[in-house]
Amino acid sequence: MATSASSTTLKLSSPSTAASRLLHRPLHAAFGLSSLSLRHQPRRFVVLSMDAKPTILVSEKLGEAGLSLLKEFANVDCSYNLSPEELCTKISLCDALIVRSGTKVNRDVFESSAGRLKVVGRAGVGIDNVDLAAATEHGCLVVNAPTANTVAAAEHGIALLTAMARNVAQADASVKAGKWERNKYVGVSLVGKTLAVMGFGKVGSEVARRAKGLGMHVVAHDPYAPADRARAIGVELVSFDEAISMADFISLHMPLTAATSKILNDENFAKMKKGVRIINVARGGVIDEEALVRAIDAGIVAQAALDVFTVEPPPKDSKLVQHENVIATPHLGASTMEAQEGVAIEIAEAVVGALKGELAATAVNAPMVPTQVLTELKPYVALAEKLGRLAVQLVAGGSGVKTVKVTYASARAPDDLDTRLLRAMIIKGLIEPISSVFVNLVNADFTAKQRGLRITEERIILDGSPESPLESVQVQIANVDSKFASAISDAGEVTVEGRVKDGIPHLTKVGSFEVDVSLEGSLILCRQVDQPGMIGKVGSILGQENVNVSFMTVGRIAPRKQAVMAIGVDEEPSKQSLKRIGEISAVEEFVYLRL
Numbered sequence: 001m002a003t004s005a006s007s008t009t010l011k012l013s014s015p016s017t018a019a020s021r022l023l024h025r026p027l028h029a030a031f032g033l034s035s036l037s038l039r040h041q042p043r044r045f046v047v048l049s050m051d052a053k054p055t056i057l058v059s060e061k062l063g064e065a066g067l068s069l070l071k072e073f074a075n076v077d078c079s080y081n082l083s084p085e086e087l088c089t090k091i092s093l094c095d096a097l098i099v100r101s102g103t104k105v106n107r108d109v110f111e112s113s114a115g116r117l118k119v120v121g122r123a124g125v126g127i128d129n130v131d132l133a134a135a136t137e138h139g140c141l142v143v144n145a146p147t148a149n150t151v152a153a154a155e156h157g158i159a160l161l162t163a164m165a166r167n168v169a170q171a172d173a174s175v176k177a178g179k180w181e182r183n184k185y186v187g188v189s190l191v192g193k194t195l196a197v198m199g200f201g202k203v204g205s206e207v208a209r210r211a212k213g214l215g216m217h218v219v220a221h222d223p224y225a226p227a228d229r230a231r232a233i234g235v236e237l238v239s240f241d242e243a244i245s246m247a248d249f250i251s252l253h254m255p256l257t258a259a260t261s262k263i264l265n266d267e268n269f270a271k272m273k274k275g276v277r278i279i280n281v282a283r284g285g286v287i288d289e290e291a292l293v294r295a296i297d298a299g300i301v302a303q304a305a306l307d308v309f310t311v312e313p314p315p316k317d318s319k320l321v322q323h324e325n326v327i328a329t330p331h332l333g334a335s336t337m338e339a340q341e342g343v344a345i346e347i348a349e350a351v352v353g354a355l356k357g358e359l360a361a362t363a364v365n366a367p368m369v370p371t372q373v374l375t376e377l378k379p380y381v382a383l384a385e386k387l388g389r390l391a392v393q394l395v396a397g398g399s400g401v402k403t404v405k406v407t408y409a410s411a412r413a414p415d416d417l418d419t420r421l422l423r424a425m426i427i428k429g430l431i432e433p434i435s436s437v438f439v440n441l442v443n444a445d446f447t448a449k450q451r452g453l454r455i456t457e458e459r460i461i462l463d464g465s466p467e468s469p470l471e472s473v474q475v476q477i478a479n480v481d482s483k484f485a486s487a488i489s490d491a492g493e494v495t496v497e498g499r500v501k502d503g504i505p506h507l508t509k510v511g512s513f514e515v516d517v518s519l520e521g522s523l524i525l526c527r528q529v530d531q532p533g534m535i536g537k538v539g540s541i542l543g544q545e546n547v548n549v550s551f552m553t554v555g556r557i558a559p560r561k562q563a564v565m566a567i568g569v570d571e572e573p574s575k576q577s578l579k580r581i582g583e584i585s586a587v588e589e590f591v592y593l594r595l
């Protein structure tokens with residue numbers, strides 16, 4: 001900026017103290033994920049207990065190893081078979097909820113939690129029983145355990161495939177009924193037959209691998225699967241129609257989404273080979289169950305082996321389940337001793353980590369940020385939140401914050417800098433001081449949108465070494481008045497800019513004035529006529545009531561003209577002291593800002 005001039009810095013606290021204070025600030029405070037945070041608890045929640053431990057509700061059976069991990073960290077309430085009403089009542093006392101596929105975590109649950117529920121852990125893969133939109137709107141992180149039951153589900157798929165081909169279930173029932181029907185239960189061979197794997201993800205590819213071992217010809221359909229992964233295990237990726245029309249066996253392994261709901265329907269059954277056999281260990285909803293009964297009765301589908309149903313448990317008189325050509329299991333895909341122990345540990349670690357404020361690698365409704373990136377961005381995350389807080393406090397009441405521009409200056413290539421975290425924290429800083437809304441990484445974009453806040457991001461690509469991720473971050477609020485006129489830049493926007501120095505966030509610009517003050521405690525900004533003795537006058541007013549000044553800096557336009565003095569204070573000065581600062585004759589305007 002043309003009017004920006006030199007800045008002089010008077011540093012009053014030792015950097016090591018300041019650094020240690022900042023670096024020991026837990027990341028969960030920055031992300032606002034822990035409901036334990038005393039900062040948030042009185043404001044947000046009815047305080048239900050003086051106990052510092054969080055409460056985790058486990059609503060379905062979980063392996064012991066996972067429960068032990070949870071108990072080391074939290075009060076664990078294992079309450080199985082809760083009715084929807086009982087779940088809604090209990091949830092207001094819980095910080096986290098762990099479920100499997102049997103608990104419907106719908107909007108009512110999030111509303112009933114009144115903001116206390118911070119994490120839902122799905123001890124398994126499919127999250128179709130969790131209302132993700134409602135979770136996100138309520139700032140609740142959803143994590144799952146996506147890998148520990150893969151092999152179990154694949155093995156169950158193979159168990160159903162082979163059992164169906166050889167009528168194991170029906171024959172067993174017949175023998176137990178005292179019959180010996182060797183001619184009735186003649187099966188079909190698998191070798192040389194074509195298996196279509198629908199959904200070539202973790203489970204689908206393990207099923208494919210095993211089916212190859214049985215001598216089957218395996219094709220797969222998955223619009224998002226990389227061809228080289230399929231090729232590596234000798235599987236051909238084909239279109240949906242090709243897959244279902246060439247298959248002797250069709251095994252379903254896609255998630256239940258709007259696109260896959262009832263994907264096996266009358267129209268698609270009509271395209272299949274007569275005598276095809278269907279296996280479903282994915283989700284009941286991917287099959288139109290009434291259409292499947294019609295296809296079996298019409299002889300298109302010879303047999304079906306089903307582990308999952310649209311409604312679980314299915315009605316006792318379900319035509320599908322009762323059909324003699326159908327074998328059924330009660331959603332057992334993930335139910336091996338090994339998988340349940342693994343899933344329990346995987347979800348317990350994810351939920352405890354999330355409650356501690358760590359970003360879970362298995363987050364379903366928040367950006368996944370690798371630990372390395374997170375560590376590197378940590379001081380910038382703190383900077384971003386503080387710049388947001390400062391900018392919004394500089395806006396004059398009644399101005400209405402609508403348009404915010406964030407400018408990142410960095411020597412990194414654009415795709416080498418993940419700004420989602422920074423943007424979320426700027427939004428948190430902008431919104432929390434002026435509302436009772438609790439903002440975190442999960443709901444930041446949603447909350448901004450809901451409040452009509454338009455955030456645009458710009459990158460300035462700098463020359464030089466990309467060692468540190470960012471040189472500076474600037475937050476500008478357009479079309480507003482400021483309660484501190486000097487915060488308005490030449491371009492007419494409330495502007496604050498900062499950077500990280502030695503791991504500590506610093507404010508480096510206010511409006512068009514360059515300053516340099518570490519962002520800790522609170523801040524007084526004064527515009528004054530640049531003249532000797534000002535630092536002493538302000539310092540002595542603060543000193544009289546024992547307010548510790550941590551940093552002081554003066555940014556001026558030109559010697560003896562206007563200057564902005566930024567003063568960092570550890571304690572909040574009294575109204576009286578602030579008034580006295582305002583009364584110093586050379587002070588033209590001043591503002592007190594909480595960080």
Ligand SMILES: NC(=O)C1=CN([C@@H]2O[C@H](COP(=O)(O)OP(=O)(O)OC[C@H]3O[C@@H](n4cnc5c(N)ncnc54)[C@H](O)[C@@H]3O)[C@@H](O)[C@H]2O)C=CC1
Pocket residue numbers: 125126127146149150153198199200201202203204221222223224225253254255256259260281282283307308331332333334335
């Ligand atoms: N029965 C049980 O107990 C268990 C069931 N499951 C279910 O199995 C399914 C697969 O699980 P994972 O393999 O772990 O998930 P995954 O996410 O690794 O794989 C799913 C695959 O489906 C693909 N897909 C998405 N839309 C598709 C479409 N329209 N057509 C074809 N493919 C599509 C995806 O690209 C992905 O590759 C899920 O529905 C999961 O809930 C998983 C474990 C146990």
Ligand SMILES: O=C(O)C(=O)COP(=O)(O)O
Pocket residue numbers: 100101102123124125126127149331332333334335
């Ligand atoms: O992980 C999955 O998607 C499953 O379907 C397993 O469900 P469950 O945890 O056994 O209720």
